[in-house]
Amino acid sequence: GESVGLHLPTLSVQEGDNSIINCAYSNSASDYFIWYKQESGKGPQFIIDIRSNMDKRQGQRVTVLLNKTVKHLSLQIAATQPGDSAVYFCAEIMRGSSNTGKLIFGQGTTLQVKP
Amino acid sequence: DTGVSQNPRHKITKRGQNVTFRCDPISEHNRLYWYRQTLGQGPEFLTYFQNEAQLEKSRLLSDRFSAERPKGSFSTLEIQRTEQGDSAMYLCASSFEGRIYEQYFGPGTRLTVT
Numbered sequence: 001g002e003s004v005g006l007h008l009p010t011l012s013v014q015e016g017d018n019s020i021i022n023c024a025y026s027n028s029a030s031d032y033f034i035w036y037k038q039e040s041g042k043g044p045q046f047i048i049d050i051r052s053n054m055d056k057r058q059g060q061r062v063t064v065l066l067n068k069t070v071k072h073l074s075l076q077i078a079a080t081q082p083g084d085s086a087v088y089f090c091a092e093i094m095r096g097s098s099n100t101g102k103l104i105f106g107q108g109t110t111l112q113v114k115p
Numbered sequence: 116d117t118g119v120s121q122n123p124r125h126k127i128t129k130r131g132q133n134v135t136f137r138c139d140p141i142s143e144h145n146r147l148y149w150y151r152q153t154l155g156q157g158p159e160f161l162t163y164f165q166n167e168a169q170l171e172k173s174r175l176l177s178d179r180f181s182a183e184r185p186k187g188s189f190s191t192l193e194i195q196r197t198e199q200g201d202s203a204m205y206l207c208a209s210s211f212e213g214r215i216y217e218q219y220f221g222p223g224t225r226l227t228v229t
Binding site (some may be wrong): 091 | 119155158160206217220
């Protein structure tokens with residue numbers, strides 16, 4: 001069925017370290033996987049996306065890895081900063097919903113950055 | 116344009132009352148989406164518009180919910196006869212048609228039904 005979930009509810013890292021946030025999904029029929037960041041009191045903010053025919057995509061200080069064999073998605077944040085503290089959601093757009101843009105979100109991982 | 120705006124930011128209402136929320140998307144975006152988010156959960160899709168046409172509605176959107184985007188610009192979401200289970204954050208997002216995965220969200224309207 002439709003399911004996008006995250007392994008850990010909270011991740012605590014030291015400022016300057018790298019962070020890895022994981023996401024497991026159960027539905028193979030997805031065209032896009034996307035990471036969003038949500039700070040307290042704000043709406044989600046787009047970070048990076050990856051198409052289902054890709055394994056890796058890099059952005060500014062972030063890298064998304066997609067392992068379709070084990071249905072696993074990860075977000076790596078390099079040199080984590082206090083401003084990275086937020087809830088991170090993985091989301092997917094299923095094949096067939098590629099025209100609608102219907103995002104299916106997981107439950108979220110809270111990233112806490114310790115100074 | 117500073118982004119997606121939503122009004123009001125907070126709404127407290129009594130059960131049975133009607134409420135209406137407004138969303139002003141980024142002006143160049145022709146796609147507009149409504150999501151609902153409860154505490155500790157990710158947003159859930161409710162409906163979306165391309166220009167003024169409402170093209171999909173989630174089964175979460177009961178008959179008490181109605182959304183409009185009359186001129187293809189701002190949108191309203193109305194909930195009639197509110198119930199306590201309607202208490203949630205209602206998020207609006209917009210995007211370009213060609214980049215539907217990159218949705219820009221507003222700050223949301225937090226609804227509390229007492």
